[in-house]
Amino acid sequence: MAERLITEADLDDLAVGAAILGTGGGGDPHIGRLLAGAAVRAHGPAEIVPLDQVPDDAATFMVAMMGAPTVMVEKVPSIEQVAAAVRALARYLGVEPTHVVCAEAGGVNALVPVVAAAQLGLPVIDADAMGRAFPELQMVIPTLYGITATPMSIADEKGNQGIFDTIDNHWAERLARSATIDMGCSAMISLYPMDGATARKALVPGTVSLCAELGRIVREARAGHRDPVAAVVDRLGGAELFTGKVVDVARRTEGGFARGEATLTGTGGDTGVEFTLRFQNEHLVAVRDGTVVASVPDLICVLDAETGTAITTETLRYGQRVRVIAAPCDPRWHSPEGVELVGPRYFGYDHDPVRIPTEVAA
Amino acid sequence: MAERLITEADLDDLAVGAAILGTGGGGDPHIGRLLAGAAVRAHGPAEIVPLDQVPDDAATFMVAMMGAPTVMVEKVPSIEQVAAAVRALARYLGVEPTHVVCAEAGGVNALVPVVAAAQLGLPVIDADAMGRAFPELQMVIPTLYGITATPMSIADEKGNQGIFDTIDNHWAERLARSATIDMGCSAMISLYPMDGATARKALVPGTVSLCAELGRIVREARAGHRDPVAAVVDRLGGAELFTGKVVDVARRTEGGFARGEATLTGTGGDTGVEFTLRFQNEHLVAVRDGTVVASVPDLICVLDAETGTAITTETLRYGQRVRVIAAPCDPRWHSPEGVELVGPRYFGYDHDPVRIPTEVAA
Numbered sequence: 001m002a003e004r005l006i007t008e009a010d011l012d013d014l015a016v017g018a019a020i021l022g023t024g025g026g027g028d029p030h031i032g033r034l035l036a037g038a039a040v041r042a043h044g045p046a047e048i049v050p051l052d053q054v055p056d057d058a059a060t061f062m063v064a065m066m067g068a069p070t071v072m073v074e075k076v077p078s079i080e081q082v083a084a085a086v087r088a089l090a091r092y093l094g095v096e097p098t099h100v101v102c103a104e105a106g107g108v109n110a111l112v113p114v115v116a117a118a119q120l121g122l123p124v125i126d127a128d129a130m131g132r133a134f135p136e137l138q139m140v141i142p143t144l145y146g147i148t149a150t151p152m153s154i155a156d157e158k159g160n161q162g163i164f165d166t167i168d169n170h171w172a173e174r175l176a177r178s179a180t181i182d183m184g185c186s187a188m189i190s191l192y193p194m195d196g197a198t199a200r201k202a203l204v205p206g207t208v209s210l211c212a213e214l215g216r217i218v219r220e221a222r223a224g225h226r227d228p229v230a231a232v233v234d235r236l237g238g239a240e241l242f243t244g245k246v247v248d249v250a251r252r253t254e255g256g257f258a259r260g261e262a263t264l265t266g267t268g269g270d271t272g273v274e275f276t277l278r279f280q281n282e283h284l285v286a287v288r289d290g291t292v293v294a295s296v297p298d299l300i301c302v303l304d305a306e307t308g309t310a311i312t313t314e315t316l317r318y319g320q321r322v323r324v325i326a327a328p329c330d331p332r333w334h335s336p337e338g339v340e341l342v343g344p345r346y347f348g349y350d351h352d353p354v355r356i357p358t359e360v361a362a
Numbered sequence: 363m364a365e366r367l368i369t370e371a372d373l374d375d376l377a378v379g380a381a382i383l384g385t386g387g388g389g390d391p392h393i394g395r396l397l398a399g400a401a402v403r404a405h406g407p408a409e410i411v412p413l414d415q416v417p418d419d420a421a422t423f424m425v426a427m428m429g430a431p432t433v434m435v436e437k438v439p440s441i442e443q444v445a446a447a448v449r450a451l452a453r454y455l456g457v458e459p460t461h462v463v464c465a466e467a468g469g470v471n472a473l474v475p476v477v478a479a480a481q482l483g484l485p486v487i488d489a490d491a492m493g494r495a496f497p498e499l500q501m502v503i504p505t506l507y508g509i510t511a512t513p514m515s516i517a518d519e520k521g522n523q524g525i526f527d528t529i530d531n532h533w534a535e536r537l538a539r540s541a542t543i544d545m546g547c548s549a550m551i552s553l554y555p556m557d558g559a560t561a562r563k564a565l566v567p568g569t570v571s572l573c574a575e576l577g578r579i580v581r582e583a584r585a586g587h588r589d590p591v592a593a594v595v596d597r598l599g600g601a602e603l604f605t606g607k608v609v610d611v612a613r614r615t616e617g618g619f620a621r622g623e624a625t626l627t628g629t630g631g632d633t634g635v636e637f638t639l640r641f642q643n644e645h646l647v648a649v650r651d652g653t654v655v656a657s658v659p660d661l662i663c664v665l666d667a668e669t670g671t672a673i674t675t676e677t678l679r680y681g682q683r684v685r686v687i688a689a690p691c692d693p694r695w696h697s698p699e700g701v702e703l704v705g706p707r708y709f710g711y712d713h714d715p716v717r718i719p720t721e722v723a724a
Contacts (some may be wrong), residue, residue: 088527092454092525158529158533159528159529160526160527160528160529160533160537161526161527161528162524162525162526162527162537163454163524163525163526164522164523164524165450165522165523165524166521166522166523167520167521167522171520171522174544175522175524175541175544178540178541178543178544179537179540179541181540182536182537182540
């Protein structure tokens with residue numbers, strides 16, 4: 001990535017890295033890459049600003065796509081819709097936005113702020129609100145600081161818009177989710193308006209450039225005939241959990257989410273091992289021979305065994321040869337409040353978080 | 363009703379009349395009467411202004427309760443919630459409201475503007491947007507003039523608020539209906555903001571005072587041992603359709619509505635006649651021995667055979683002795699656009715509107 005600019009040349013790397021941090025969810029970054037490409041060609045490159053350089057009085061606006069990843073890949077938003085969400089919230093607040101913020105560094109939403117930044121002529125902050133992807137809008141580090149998601153805006157591609165101002169972030173998720181479903185299961189939202197001082201405290205720094213770096217690492221490892229998966233694990237300080245192939249996928253679209261589980265069987269050194277992935281948009285729990293070996297809030301990523309390309313939960317299918325890796329999340333997610341918000345029990349699994357077994361990485 | 367004021371002494375008559383114009387729906391006016399009583403006691407009587415005296419540059423705000431009547435009778439809103447909806451829309455528009463407008467003259471929503479007017483210290487216009495009650499928010503005379511429902515606000519009793527700005531009034535209905543369901547199947551809305559010149563053209567004049575007058579007529583007829591039902595029919599220029607008792611009610615709460623049909627059998631002069639009422643919150647179609655004798659957009663009202671009290675679709679039950687009457691709607695509803703918006707076919711009945719058989723009234 002060039003000094004402080006995101007150009008079209010950076011977008012492929014950014015999309016590859018975003019797919020990895022998407023932990024199987026967050027929507028296909030390819031859609032975001034197409035939109036960002038069009039926006040950058042039309043409006044010039046987007047400026048990117050390190051989080052610690054954002055001034056106290058900045059007016060930062062988070063922007064994201066909300067909905068089911070299975071729908072997003074078919075119902076592509078317009079560039080105008082992205083800016084419309086930001087403008088609707090800015091108008092409601094009577095505030096002129098100074099910076100665009102990334103809601104989740106994983107999936108399509110790592111690219112959406114680039115679209116908004118290019119079109120609105122604003123810098124995007126090199127940070128995000130999760131350090132990964134999560135399926136619900138209250139699942140952000142700012143919630144741990146008591147920062148409210150609302151006022152938030154929502155906009156569809158037809159021209160419908162809404163504003164929600166709710167008593168807590170769970171209500172914001174609920175009302176925005178229903179509107180998203182009405183709007184055709186995908187919509188653009190702008191939320192968590194913060195001043196610069198708050199943003200510096202409550203965001204996860206460096207994650208937009210981390211996406212680009214992961215993409216570059218994968219590309220360079222492939223070009224140099226080195227192992228791209230090992231390179232990713234090394235960069236993230238993570239662990240390899242499993243190598244094998246997909247033998248069954250049970251997936252349903254439910255309440256606007258892609259929910260389900262995948263069964264895999266081991267190959268190579270893992271021959272004879274049975275492995276299960278449980279997901280709601282994102283991979284949530286990894287089970288190896290009946291034992292949970294990793295879970296939210298840590299990252300569980302499924303990568304193509306050869307190319308290191310991330311495989312999203314909606315494209316998992318029989319016969320794929322994969323490697324499953326895990327990586328540590330932002331440490332704030334492991335606080336009691338963090339675990340309550342995004343731990344396994346929130347998603348209906350009756351166990352505490354299982355942190356990644358770093359000794360496996362050796 | 364005293365000169366230009368709605369006092370607590372007027373509210374019982376207003377509620378009785380509103381139940382009649384509610385055509386079985388619109389929610390139990392008793393809830394509105396309780397709220398309006400509390401508001402008038404706390405803030406003094408509400409001023410009422412004839413429609414033709416509203417100045418061109420007035421800022422009129424319609425306010426109503428949205429939801430399933432079956433829920434509204436159990437989940438009573440707060441007075442504050444009514445004003446909160448108006449204030450949320452006023453803030454969004456950056457406009458200071460000058461008048462409160464009644465959305466529907468029938469049911470709880472004939473009383474809700476009195477609550478808002480008393481609490482906000484604003485006059486209520488003697489008019490409404492339907493001249494009766496209808497179940498969906500785009501079903502108002504202003505829609506026939508191309509006036510948009512949005513920007514509109516929505517507020518629940520917990521403190522959650524929303525604003526919708528949509529491409530047409532059907533989208534406003536759809537998004538607001540979903541939010542209403544999330545909010546517990548009843549919510550307060552403010553919508554169709556209009557200047558005074560537009561309101562004078564697009565509202566139905568005199569309907570708030572008509573409610574009070576119908577209530578007074580029923581009360582006086584009872585006191586004078588005259589027939590209250592005949593007095594109501596006479597005042598509305600309507601027709602009696604049927605006398606009998608309820609023998610079956612099939613009712614379901616579906617998509618936030620109370621839908622169903624009631625079967626009645628004739629008594630007295632109608633002995634041997636079978637009569638059917640089809641409803642969605644409001645009575646939509648009346649069938650006498652297999653022939654449709656009245657339908658939307660005209661008014662179909664079910665009154666207690668003795669007292670003249672209106673019976674709502676959610677309180678219809680086996681054994682009730684009733685008289686069914688019909689009354690003409692605002693003539694604009696019989697335009698092609700009006701029939702498309704609220705005619706029988708919109709509600710799924712495969713026939714044109716049947717206008718009330720005025721010869722039966724003789």
